[in-house]
Amino acid sequence: MILKVFPFNRINDYWTKNPELYKFFKEISKDFSYVNFDDHYDINTANNELFQSAFLHVVTETVFYYPNIFLSEKSFKPIINKRPFLLVSSAGCLENLKNFGFKTFNDYWDESYDSIEDSDQRMLAIFEIIQNICSKSIFELQDMTQSMSDILEFNFYHYRDFFKEQELKKFEQECIKNLGVR
Amino acid sequence: MIVSPILNKYFVYDRVFNLLFYQNAMEELYNVLLPMKRPDYESNYRFIFLHYDTDYYITNNQPGILLRNLQKILVSLDIPNYFCLILTEQNIQKELDQLAQEETNNDCSISSIQHGLQDWIHKDFLDVDLNYMQISKKYICLNRHRRSHRALLFSILKNKNLLDDGIVSFGSRSPK
Numbered sequence: 001m002i003l004k005v006f007p008f009n010r011i012n013d014y015w016t017k018n019p020e021l022y023k024f025f026k027e028i029s030k031d032f033s034y035v036n037f038d039d040h041y042d043i044n045t046a047n048n049e050l051f052q053s054a055f056l057h058v059v060t061e062t063v064f065y066y067p068n069i070f071l072s073e074k075s076f077k078p079i080i081n082k083r084p085f086l087l088v089s090s091a092g093c094l095e096n097l098k099n100f101g102f103k104t105f106n107d108y109w110d111e112s113y114d115s116i117e118d119s120d121q122r123m124l125a126i127f128e129i130i131q132n133i134c135s136k137s138i139f140e141l142q143d144m145t146q147s148m149s150d151i152l153e154f155n156f157y158h159y160r161d162f163f164k165e166q167e168l169k170k171f172e173q174e175c176i177k178n179l180g181v182r
Numbered sequence: 183m184i185v186s187p188i189l190n191k192y193f194v195y196d197r198v199f200n201l202l203f204y205q206n207a208m209e210e211l212y213n214v215l216l217p218m219k220r221p222d223y224e225s226n227y228r229f230i231f232l233h234y235d236t237d238y239y240i241t242n243n244q245p246g247i248l249l250r251n252l253q254k255i256l257v258s259l260d261i262p263n264y265f266c267l268i269l270t271e272q273n274i275q276k277e278l279d280q281l282a283q284e285e286t287n288n289d290c291s292i293s294s295i296q297h298g299l300q301d302w303i304h305k306d307f308l309d310v311d312l313n314y315m316q317i318s319k320k321y322i323c324l325n326r327h328r329r330s331h332r333a334l335l336f337s338i339l340k341n342k343n344l345l346d347d348g349i350v351s352f353g354s355r356s357p358k
Contacts, residue, residue: 033353034336036345052313054322054349064331067242068272073302080307088335092273100298123331127338134320134347145314152312160307164184167298171185174295175192178267179226182290 051081055141056133058126061089065119069096079159082152083145084108086126091117101158101166103151108144109133184299185269193228193267201248202235208251212259219259229261233270234300245277245284253281253292268294321348328353 037050051057057078063070069092078085084105087093094104094114104111109132113125133141145152189195196218204211215229237246256266263282268274275294282291323339325332336352339345 033351034345035351037349037351039351048308048310048313049316050349051322052310052316054319055317056321058321058323058335058348060323060325060329060332060335062329063236064329066236067239068237068274070236071271071298071303073300073305076303080310082310082312088331119331123334123338127335127342130321130339130344131342134344136320138317138320141320142314142317145312145317149312149314156310160309164299164304168184168188171295171297171299172188172192174297175188178228178293178295179192182264182293 048081051077052083055083055138055145056130057081057083057085058130059085059087059089061087061093063090064088064123066090069093071096076159079155082156084148084152086129087114088123088126091115091119091122100163102155102163105148105151108148184301184304185297189230193226193230194224195228195230198230198232200232200234201252202232205235205238205248208248208255211252212255215255215259215261219261223265227265228267229256229265231266231268233268233272233274233294237272237274245281246274249274249277250281250285253278253285256292257286263288263290263292266292268292270294270296271298271300272296319347319349323348323350325350325352 059074059078061070061074062072066089068090070090071093075085075087075089075093075097079102087097091114094111098104109129110125113122113129116122116125136144183189183198189198199211199214201211218229231252233248237248239246253263256263263286268278273296275291275296278291278294282289323335325336332352336350339348339350
């Protein structure tokens with residue numbers, strides 16, 4: 001018998017059982033929307049003007065309360081805009097990005113949030129980083145961007161020139177392996 | 183698909199099945215696979231499935247419902263797992279191994295290849311300078327599509343009065 005999807009809740013919704021987090025969430029109605037910038041950009045394309053005007057890219061991935069690694073194109077937008085990022089995603093996604101050969105920002109803030117399995121705790125750890133960044137001045141953040149330039153440039157060129165070829169090679173090896181005895 | 187030339191080089195397959203299109207009506211996948219079932223297959227024949235969207239989970243330690251349904255369909259059609267391959271960005275092999283144990287009578291699991299070659303990841307983009315002097319906001323957090331974790335983070339930022347420090351969206355695009 002095929003199981004129907006809809007009678008079940010996604011595990012994504014389990015956090016609502018946490019009363020403290022749910023208290024925040026309740027304040028947002030279903031019809032609520034918010035935009036605090038000139039909203040003429042096409043978010044589906046990499047708009048450098050918009051994306052480079054901020055320091056930290058807080059990437060809210062498709063899923064967060066999820067037992068698997070899941071990376072979409074959203075996680076790559078900060079890389080092509082040469083900006084640092086946090087991944088608001090399932091645990092282990094940042095590690096996965098490192099396995100792809102990208103460098104991250106552990107010298108600048110605590111990236112252990114990526115290994116926190118408890119989603120609520122992971123969200124709070126992410127928020128602490130955002131709060132800390134917000135306590136700095138724009139001048140300090142510009143300065144920090146400059147000091148990160150090696151990482152930001154490396155990631156950009158790794159993505160542009162090597163990432164695809166590297167993944168194609170790995171993919172081909174996996175295909176060959178798949179043809180073997182299992 | 184970026185991976186098509188490699189798939190064509192190593193495998194024989196009739197078509198690629200995107201699980202996203204069947205997730206709410208898996209019986210359609212059954213109906214599509216039914217006429218493709220054969221008594222035997224070439225050793226490099228594969229039923230290729232794309233699993234690039236999210237699955238549905240009841241608990242963290244059980245395989246996703248979408249994958250379980252796929253396994254059930256393959257069993258009911260008597261299509262051996264050996265001839266099935268899932269392309270995904272997710273680490274699902276353990277789930278597939280568990281499903282083989284729970285839903286089939288043999289040890290061979292559906293295999294998966296985890297990769298970062300989705301077409302939407304590898305788009306053309308402009309070469310840009312660092313432009314650090316362009317920074318005028320402390321962070322950017324765009325949440326066009328409403329999801330619970332995005333709502334939660336937005337709520338926390340709002341409660342801590344940090345929205346003005348960033349470039350933030352939440353919910354549908356404002357009318358022009």
